[in-house]
Each structure stands twice: as structure tokens, then as C-alpha cells.
Amino acid sequence: MSGSPPDPSRRRFFRQFAGEVVTSAAQVVGAVAEVRDRSAAEAQALLGGVEPVVSGPGTPGARAGARGILERAAGGAAPSGFRTPFRFDAADTLLVIDQRALPDELIELPVHNAYDGARVIREMAVRGAPAIGQVAALSLALSGWLARNAPPRSRDAIVRAAAKHLAEARPTAVNLGWAVRRVMAAYDAAAAAHDAATAVAAHDAATAAKAGASGPEIAAAMRAEADRIVFEATDDHGRLAEHGFSVLPDVGDRELRLLTHCNTGPLACGQFGTALGVIQVAHHAERPLHVWVDETRPYLQGARLTAWELAQAGVPHTLIPDVAAASLMAAGRVDAILVGADRVAANGDVANKVGTYPLAVLAARHGIPFYVCAPISSVDLDTADGAAIPIEERAPDEVTQVRGRRIAPDGTAVWNPAFDVTPAQLITVIVTEEGVLHPPFEPALRAAADARASRRGPHAGPRPGPHPGAVEPAPA
Numbered sequence: 070m071s072g073s074p075p076d077p078s079r080r081r082f083f084r085q086f087a088g089e090v091v092t093s094a095a096q097v098v099g100a101v102a103e104v105r106d107r108s109a110a111e112a113q114a115l116l117g118g119v120e121p122v123v124s125g126p127g128t129p130g131a132r133a134g135a136r137g138i139l140e141r142a143a144g145g146a147a148p149s150g151f152r153t154p155f156r157f158d159a160a161d162t163l164l165v166i167d168q169r170a171l172p173d174e175l176i177e178l179p180v181h182n183a184y185d186g187a188r189v190i191r192e193m194a195v196r197g198a199p200a201i202g203q204v205a206a207l208s209l210a211l212s213g214w215l216a217r218n219a220p221p222r223s224r225d226a227i228v229r230a231a232a233k234h235l236a237e238a239r240p241t242a243v244n245l246g247w248a249v250r251r252v253m254a255a256y257d258a259a260a261a262a263h264d265a266a267t268a269v270a271a272h273d274a275a276t277a278a279k280a281g282a283s284g285p286e287i288a289a290a291m292r293a294e295a296d297r298i299v300f301e302a303t304d305d306h307g308r309l310a311e312h313g314f315s316v317l318p319d320v321g322d323r324e325l326r327l328l329t330h331c332n333t334g335p336l337a338c339g340q341f342g343t344a345l346g347v348i349q350v351a352h353h354a355e356r357p358l359h360v361w362v363d364e365t366r367p368y369l370q371g372a373r374l375t376a377w378e379l380a381q382a383g384v385p386h387t388l389i390p391d392v393a394a395a396s397l398m399a400a401g402r403v404d405a406i407l408v409g410a411d412r413v414a415a416n417g418d419v420a421n422k423v424g425t426y427p428l429a430v431l432a433a434r435h436g437i438p439f440y441v442c443a444p445i446s447s448v449d450l451d452t453a454d455g456a457a458i459p460i461e462e463r464a465p466d467e468v469t470q471v472r473g474r475r476i477a478p479d480g481t482a483v484w485n486p487a488f489d490v491t492p493a494q495l496i497t498v499i500v501t502e503e504g505v506l507h508p509p510f511e512p513a514l515r516a517a518a519d520a521r522a523s524r525r526g527p528h529a530g531p532r533p534g535p536h537p538g539a540v541e542p543a544p545a
């Protein structure tokens with residue numbers, strides 16, 4: 070495997086929103102706001118002036134066609150795409166694209182608090198490990214804001230219950246607990262400072278007034294941490310994509326044929342994407358390539374979302390039934406397989422969308438490199454190996470039905486695991502924002518997590534500690 074050096078003139082595409090020198094919280098928030106503003110504007114531009122429809126309890130059945138996006142892509146419009154599957158509206162309501170309706174319709178669901186956030190995550194309106202973490206962080210911050218004027222003990226109970234509820238929304242993507250823990254750490258730090266001020270205030274009316282104003286400040290600290298998570302993902306995924314690009318196989322002048330599974334693009338990640346980010350960097354570096362897109366039964370993230378994102382980005386691709394991947398590999402028509410991860414265990418075992426493990430077995434059989442593209446936020450050093458990763462099982466109707474239409478006999482028994490575990494031995498490299506990791510993965514993952522922590526500071530790594538779902542509300 071030889072590396073093609075990244076074309077520096079192309080880096081701007083992946084750096085323009087990331088900002089290379091961001092150190093203060095104020096700068097971070099500004100950068101995030103810019104990402105959001107641009108995303109909203111791009112969404113409208115892509116839709117040819119059609120506003121995405123905000124759907125909610127008051128607007129049942131409201132829909133807008135999203136076909137204009139593909140038509141524009143087909144018509145040679147500049148490659149683009151959503152850089153985030155969510156945005157804030159003016160009223161501090163998080164609007165989340167309902168990915169279940171794509172590619173036919175663009176619907177945005179309003180999220181006002183952590184319970185709304187947990188619902189859109191659980192029901193997979195938003196999905197993909199990094200995006201799940203970001204929506205969890207932002208919706209928890211919204212709950213903190215709603216509780217800002219509550220008495221401190223009530224506020225504490227409200228915020229902790231919200232964190233617990235969110236953390237339980239889906240079990241496998243470790244980014245969810247990681248993001249909730251980070252926002253709760255910001256909450257704890259701000260609340261502790263507030264409580265100290267309140268203790269002083271008992272003897273000092275002026276300080277008491279100041280302490281009374283701290284509910285909004287605590288909420289602001291939660292929001293700042295959530296914004297930081299979103300911003301860091303933008304930067305991290307851009308780095309990851311460039312690292313991944315540098316190790317793509319050298320196949321001479323012919324086109325590079327990559328196979329991918331599920332959806333790992335901006336819809337799944339909030340920004341550039343992981344495996345799909347690598348593919349987009351290669352495309353923007355004008356490397357001839359063709360992508361085989363697994364349809365990804367049963368939820369069809371490949372057919373509905375990856376094909377849609379690649380079409381927007383102008384990347385040549387072909388959709389295949391998952392079961393056709395073996396024949397393609399046997400025929401020598403796949404040069405590398407790129408997938409994402411929902412959780413990377415300490416030993417390098419990887420949980421990802423069900424169907425990933427069979428691809429890795431086939432890749433080993435046919436001598437094809439198998440790349441896992443995962444930010445450090447998807448690494449769980451507290452979980453020793455894949456056997457300890459909780460695998461989500463989802464409802465039978467995802468298998469017995471296709472988009473609401475039953476295809477199996479009524480009452481058919483179903484086993485529907487959403488993920489599977491690929492053993493570390495089948496993985497060629499793990500691509501992270503800290504570089505490309507080779508086996509043995511455990512020391513490499515620990516070093517990469519340390520490198521990220523020192524680059525970002527103490528609050529930005531996978532931190533061992535109790536899962537927020539296990540944290541009891543403080544005694545009243």
C-alpha cells in the first residue's frame with residue numbers, strides 16, 4: 070500500500086469551516102455559529118430556494134420535496150452537501166433533519182429538550198455515532214437552559230434525569246455517553262462554582278444577587294461545551310479524512326474502487342464524515358475513484374443516505390445489494406473497504422452496522438485492505454474487547470417491512486441486531502484524527518487518545534468514569 074500525498078490546494082475544502090487555530094471558548098462558539106449559518110444557507114441553496122419543512126405536532130403531514138438536491142447535482146452544480154444534519158433556528162430550537170424521510174423528502178423535526186433529543190435518536194431520525202453524540206449534547210444543553218430559573222436542587226434533579234434519559238436512548242454508539250458526560254462535567258463545574266458563590270451570599274446581599282443570576286450561566290456553560298463538541302467534530306473529522314486519504318491503496322492510473330457500508334457521511338457525523346469523508350477528500354483531490362455502496366439491510370442507510378450524499382458530492386458510485394459484495398471481491402473489483410465505527414474497544418475490536426463483520430471476513434479471504442475510520446470519540450478504552458460491547462436489538466418491523474409495507478408473513482419471528490463486532494485481527498488500519506493506527510491496536514489507541522487529549526485539553530477525550538445513566542440525582 071503506498072500513499073498518495075494529499076494535495077495541499079485541496080485542503081481548504083476540509084479546513085474552511087474547521088479553523089486551524091481555535092483556542093478560546095469564544096472562538097469556538099463563533100466558529101460553530103458560522104458552520105451552522107452556512108449549513109442552513111446551503112440547505113436552502115441546494116433546495117433551489119425551497120425551505121425545508123419543519124414538522125411537528127402542529128404540522129402533521131407537512132412535507133417538502135428534496136428531489137431538487139439531486140437534480141442540481143445531476144445538472145453539474147458545484148459539489149456540496151449538508152455539513153450538518155441539524156441547525157438551530159432563531160428561537161433556540163434545534164432542528165434535526167428526519168433521515169427516515171430521505172432521500173424523498175426534507176423534513177426537519179424540532180428538538181426543544183433532552184427528551185425530544187432522546188426520541189429523535191432512539192427513533193433514528195438522527196443516526197450515526199458522531200451525530201448522535203452531538204444532538205445529545207445540544208439537547209441536554211437545551212434542557213439546562215429550560216431549567217435555568219429553577220431552584221438549584223430542582224434544576225439539579227431535572228438536568229441529571231435528562232442526562233440519564235438521553236444516555237439510554239441507544240446503547241452501542243459510545244459517542245452518546247461520551248458527549249453526555251462532557252456536558253454534565255461542564256454542568257457540574259459551573260454548578261459547583263455557583264454553589265460556592267451562594268454559600269458566600271448568605272452573608273452578602275450583593276453576592277446573593279450575583280449568585281441568583283447563575284442559573285443562566287450554568288446553562289451557558291453546558292451550551293458552550295455542547296458547541297465545543299460540535300466544533301471539535303468538524304475539525305477532527307477533517308483531520309481523519311486527510312489521514313485516511315494518505316493511505317488509500319496506490320492502483321496506478323486506473324480508478325480506485327472502494328466499497329463502503331451503512332452511512333458515514335455528513336448526515337452521520339455532523340460534518341464531513343469519516344469513511345465517506347476520506348472518499349470525499351479523494352474525490353476533491355481529483356483521484357479517479359468509484360464507490361460500491363452496500364444498500365445496508367434492513368434500514369437501508371446505504372441506499373437511502375450514502376447514495377444520496379455521494380450524488381450531491383458528485384462522486385461516482387454504484388449501489389449493490391449487501392449480498393453482492395462477495396462476488397465483487399472474488400472478481401477482483403474492490404481495492405479497499407472503508408467503514409465507520411459505533412464503538413472501538415480497547416483491543417481494537419469494532420462494533421459497526423450489522424453486515425460489517427461479514428465484509429471483513431470476505432476482505433481477509435480476498436486479501437483486500439479493510440479500513441475502519443473512527444474519531445477518538447468513538448473509542449471506548451473502558452471496554453476491553455468486542456464481547457463487552459452492548460449490541461442494540463431493534464424492532465422486528467424493520468426486517469418484516471420495507472418502508473411501511475410488510476414483506477414477511479405476519480407473526481414471523483425476527484432477530485434484528487443493529488450492529489455486529491469485527492475482531493481486531495480482521496482490521497488493516499484504524500484511521501483517526503490523530504493518524505493511521507496499525508496493529509497492535511491497544512497501545513496505538515491509547516497513544517492516539519492521549520495525543521487528542523493533549524491537543525484539545527483535559528475535557529476532550531474519552532474519559533473513564535460512570536456512565537451518566539448510572540448517576541443518581543443528588544439528594545434533595
Ligand code: MRU
Nearest residue numbers: 196197198331333337409410422
Ligand atoms: O444505526 P445507525 O444508522 O446509527 O448506524 C450507523 C453506523 O453503523 C455507522 O457506520 C457508524 O455510526 C459510523 S458513522 C461515522
